[in-house]
Amino acid sequence: MLTVRAPATSANLGSGFDVFGLALSAPADVVRVEKAPETTIEVTGAGSQYIPTDPAKNTAGVVAQELDAPARIHIDKGVRPASGLGSSAASAAGAAVALNALYDRGHSDEELVRAAAEGEAVVSGAAHADNVAPAIVGGFTIARADGITSVDASLPLVVCLPDIVVSTRDAREVVPETVAMDDVVETVGSAATLAVGMSRDDPSLVGRGLQESVVTPARAELVRGYDEAKQAALDAGATGVTISGAGPGVLAVCRRPDDRRRVAAAMVSGFDEAGVDARAYQTAVGDGAELFR
Numbered sequence: 001m002l003t004v005r006a007p008a009t010s011a012n013l014g015s016g017f018d019v020f021g022l023a024l025s026a027p028a029d030v031v032r033v034e035k036a037p038e039t040t041i042e043v044t045g046a047g048s049q050y051i052p053t054d055p056a057k058n059t060a061g062v063v064a065q066e067l068d069a070p071a072r073i074h075i076d077k078g079v080r081p082a083s084g085l086g087s088s089a090a091s092a093a094g095a096a097v098a099l100n101a102l103y104d105r106g107h108s109d110e111e112l113v114r115a116a117a118e119g120e121a122v123v124s125g126a127a128h129a130d131n132v133a134p135a136i137v138g139g140f141t142i143a144r145a146d147g148i149t150s151v152d153a154s155l156p157l158v159v160c161l162p163d164i165v166v167s168t169r170d171a172r173e174v175v176p177e178t179v180a181m182d183d184v185v186e187t188v189g190s191a192a193t194l195a196v197g198m199s200r201d202d203p204s205l206v207g208r209g210l211q212e213s214v215v216t217p218a219r220a221e222l223v224r225g226y227d228e229a230k231q232a233a234l235d236a237g238a239t240g241v242t243i244s245g246a247g248p249g250v251l252a253v254c255r256r257p258d259d260r261r262r263v264a265a266a267m268v269s270g271f272d273e274a275g276v277d278a279r280a281y282q283t284a285v286g287d288g289a290e291l292f293r
């Protein structure tokens, strides 16, 4: 039996829709695999009652199919589904890394990212790799059709999870189909600023680089309390705030680790002002999936 800890991730980072992703140091899914004649799935932990155990519908089961690696798979969910923290991706990434080792396949990280992205396609309708790439590789990742680029960044972060459910599928439906040239110019400027900020571990540049006016405002309509939580986090010293992945989670970048407590409390009060219960995690950029033999 093999065990893999696969981290939560925050995709998009505002200006990098479907491209940027960040591994978080916590929470994480724990995936255990054992060789079997056919794939079966058992799920425990956060929100497990909402997760299909049919291998064709579970992201980890799809990965087993993609890698032609049947197994008895147990997933202990640390990452709540439909949170915006790459819950479905954590299981897919964990399964990819675990099954690769179990069957001694020797696939590269890029091949595992591709297999895990197929798992994501069953959930959201698109094989986007922006969550599975950081969940496998760790750090900050740029996922493009021609490959993955990654940087080991170090940044204090807060993720606030309001008690609202937003499915990735629904959140993708509100994304505008066309973009004005002014918005393209703003997004390119932000994305470049953010990427430089990640390579310098500079929270001010990363915070500024989250700014984007196309996808985030459309999705903010689905997250009651987003504007209040964002303003509260900025007032408490965050350098930037955006929706994490498809939401409803909200990500704040902090200047110093000690700022996280104040920013976390401010975000929870911001949601409370809008009548929404929320819980905040103090976290940081983390490593990719870790294998335990």
Ligand SMILES: Nc1ncnc2c1ncn2[C@@H]1O[C@H](COP(=O)(O)OP(=O)(O)OP(=O)(O)O)[C@@H](O)[C@H]1O
Binding pocket: 009, 011, 050, 051, 052, 057, 058, 059, 060, 075, 080, 081, 082, 083, 084, 085, 086, 087, 088, 089, 091, 092, 123, 124, 131, 166, 167, 168, 169, 244, 245, 246, 247
């Ligand atoms: N192993 C799995 N873990 C979690 N969710 C799964 C899994 N397999 C299938 N799903 C389904 O995926 C959906 C949750 O995925 P979704 O992409 O909406 O949320 P997320 O992964 O938390 O967020 P995001 O991708 O925005 O960061 C739920 O409908 C759930 O039933």
Ligand SMILES: N[C@@H](CCO)C(=O)O
Binding pocket: 011, 012, 017, 018, 019, 124, 128, 130, 131, 168, 171, 172, 245, 246
């Ligand atoms: N890039 C994806 C991440 C969520 O799975 C989205 O925002 O729809």
